[in-house]
Amino acid sequence: MGTFVLTDALIQTTTAVADWVLVLPLILALLGAAAALMLRKTANLCFLLAMLVVVAIIACEITLLLRVFESGPLSMTMGKWLPPFGISFVADLFGAGFALAASVVTLVVLVYAEGERGQGVDDNFHAMVLLLLAGVTGSFLTGDLFNLYVWFEVMLIASFGLMVLGGRPLQLDGAVKYGFLNFLATAFFLLALGLLYGLLGTLNMADILRGAPLANPAAIATIAGILLLAFGMKAAAFPLNAWLPASYHTPPAAISALLAGLLTKVGAYALLRSLVVVLPASRDLLEPVLVAIAAATLLIAPLGAIAETNLRRAIGFLVIGGIGSVLAGVAVPSLEGVSGAGLYVFHAMLTMTALYLVAGLIERATGATDTRHMGGLYAASAPLSILFLVLILATAGVPPFLGFWPKLLLLQASLGQGGWSGGLLAGALLINAVLTLIAGSRLWAHVFWRPAPGGATVLPMARGAVWTGFGATAALAALIVAAGLWPNGLFEILAVGAPDMIDPARYVEAVGLAGVAP
Structure with a gap:
């Protein structure tokens, strides 16, 4: 690789106290998971511990995001090993923003789960949630591909444990499908x-x-192709997406929401980071493949949602359709394309989580998982129907909800690309929006608008479940609506973060390798 030359940045071994905010979220999540495991027999105390840990992580990540926004990417290399030999953690605006969104989603799911799980359940749920958050946060903040592999393994262990929690046969069936494909990836x-x-x-x-x-x-293009295959499987891109709707509906709704909000988004982020930032020349060679995969994912996923009758399986296809939008940004790596892909990942982390949480409330109210056995819920719970409709509109990208802005940026990028690839992606994005709206409207009409089938009744919801379940979901939906109505802050972050993805000179400088011979 050439001669390695020491620079002042590399020789510096002391780390400023303020820089520890980069790794504190990981330390807190791992220590919190260990403490929650020891306290699992005291469920209420375990819940409070998990909440305090996640709130502390959110505070750290807000500080980190503001620091990166003001001063540029931040890096730490572990154990006094000089980069590139040591394990580096690097935060740019995309990584820090996604880590913050993951923590917010986790906090909402923890609150929701208290109503779904009931009181006094002494299992490893909270420990595995914190372990999953550690894996997700590490994936967003790592500066080393092998370290990314390690954090993927942490996520896989935690998510597999969450998926089988309860041990029902349907969960075990879904976990086998989920585990096999992810182990292969x-x-x-x-x-x-x-x-x-x-x-x-x-x-x-x-x-x-x-x-x-x-x-x-x-050789580099071949490696990039293998990374596309691996991360495409983890992100559930077409044609490697069948595992997601076959598995995400099997665990309790809170766990489904957590998996849908976090796991596939890490795969999509890894594609964005590896192909756009790390191997851009190979991405250019793979562009026709990326365009075809993105268009196919955008078109086929909502068709699966239209054909599906199981509520959470249908939402799983909507999750897959969103991955097509991110792939469209990878296929068109202009400022608008990268900004649209990044904003869509942020939007999908919030919106897909909220959709699964609403689905859990619907299943709890109807006692059914199949939409053919639901109906008449609008009269029983108008707020729940409005909540579901708002999230469907956000998923489809209807203005002024949050999902509209990334779709607009991606459409601008596709039209600016020109040629057959730009036209194909622009058409696929528009058709995806229409098909998603059809699929969501069909679900809403079956669940809420049409009369309930014979013998079906609406089950009463305990007051505690209303406060924890509906309250947490409504708060997350309100955040989605607010971000859509006032997106200026997000656009300011994108205006600084997207150029760093396309031209990562500041990223390299933060690691300490600027001016070092490769």
Whole structure:
């Protein structure tokens, strides 16, 4: 790889106290998971501990986001090993913003789950939720591809444990499908890492993006193709998406919401980071493949939602359709495209979580999971019907809800791209919005508007469940509406964060490798 030259930035081994805000969220999540595991027999205390830990993590990540917004990307390398040899954590605006959204989603799910799970349940739920949050946060903030693999494994262990929590046969069936495909994706990821390290001698992202242009283009493109396969499987992109609707509806709704809000978004973020930032030349070679995958995912996923009768399985197809939108931004890596992809990941983390939470409330009220056995819920709970409709409109990208803005940016990027690829993506984005609206309207009409089938009744909801379940979901929906009505803050972050993704010079400088020979 050439001669490694020390610079003042690399020689500096002391870390400012303020910089520890970068790793504090990970430390808090891991220590909180260990403490929750020890306190699992005292359910109420365990819940309070988990809430305090997540609130502390949110405070750290707000501080981190403001720090990065003002001063640029922030980096730490562990154990006094100089980069690129040490394990680096790096926060830019995209990574810090997604980590904050993940923590907010986790806080809402914890509150919701208290009403769904009941009092005094002594299991490992809170410990595994905090462990999952640690894996997700580490994935967003890591600056090393092997470390990303490690955090993927942490997420996989925690999510698999959450999926089988309760041990019902349907959960075990879904967990097998989920686990098999994700283990396979992890194997492909590890294969790509081995080839990349053998070719470049490094897995530090900042070092890779400096060294990749000097390596064999065909070999680098092959590795990028394997990464596309691995991360595409984890993100549930077409045609590797069948595992998601077959598994996400099997655990309790709170767990489904957490998985839908976090896991596929980490896969989509990994695609954005690896292909747009780290290996942009290989992304250019793979562009026709990315365009085809994005268009197919955008078009086929909402058709699956239209054909589906199980409520949460149908929402699972809507989750997949959103991954197509992110892939469209990866396929068109202009400022508008990257901004649209990043904003869509943020939007989907909030909106998909809220949709699954509403689905859990609907199932609790009707005692059914299939929409053919639901109906007449509008008269029984008008607020719940309005909540569901707002989230469907946000998912479809209807203005002025949050989902409209990333769709608009992606449409502008596709039209600006021109050619057959830009036209195909623009058409797919518009058709996806229409099909998503049809699928969501169909679900709303079946669940709320049409008369209840014979013998079906609306079950009363306990007062505690109203406050924890409906209250938490309504708060998250209010955040989605507010972000859609007043998106200026998000656009200010995108105006600074998207250029750092396309031209990661500040990212490399933060790691301490600027001016170092690759």
